[in-house]
Amino acid sequence: MTTLQTDFVTKNNPLIIPEKKSLIDKIITDNQDRPGATMVVLNEIQSAIGFISEEMQNYVALKLQVPVSRVHGVVSFYSFFTTSPRGKHTVKFCMGTACYVGGTSALIEKTKQVLGVEPGQTTKDGNITVEVCRCVGACSQAPVIVIDEDVIGRVKPNKLPQILKPIQEITG
């Protein structure tokens, strides 16, 4: 395995990093007896680690003694959970009414073709995380996307490759 691959695997699996595993264990121990423990634990892990991989979901299910399917169900239902580490860059698609009506779905579809990922996922090289967001207050320019901190309005699917190119090329 190359160093890059090793880094990627390590980054994707906090369960093999002692400090992160202790943190996850502490979150589980502190909350396991609370009502709605599954949701509380997943929420805390998302905040502390930044994502909840499938392995982590399986681990939580095992520790809380709940069905794995329930944990997977919660993680996939709520869009604020992410299942992989965040990238260096973030591309957010506004799901507010004006943008949604204005074509956000087509933009997400095009992004899938260009980057190979959908909202909630990060590109394999760890560079770009794709998410959805609520109205960012630029409705008159719908549909809007937000790249890192930059709001870009009136985005058309055929312009996306060009818009995404600069962050695909910046790897530092």
Ligand code: FES
């Ligand atoms: S609905 Fe997208 S900016 Fe308001």
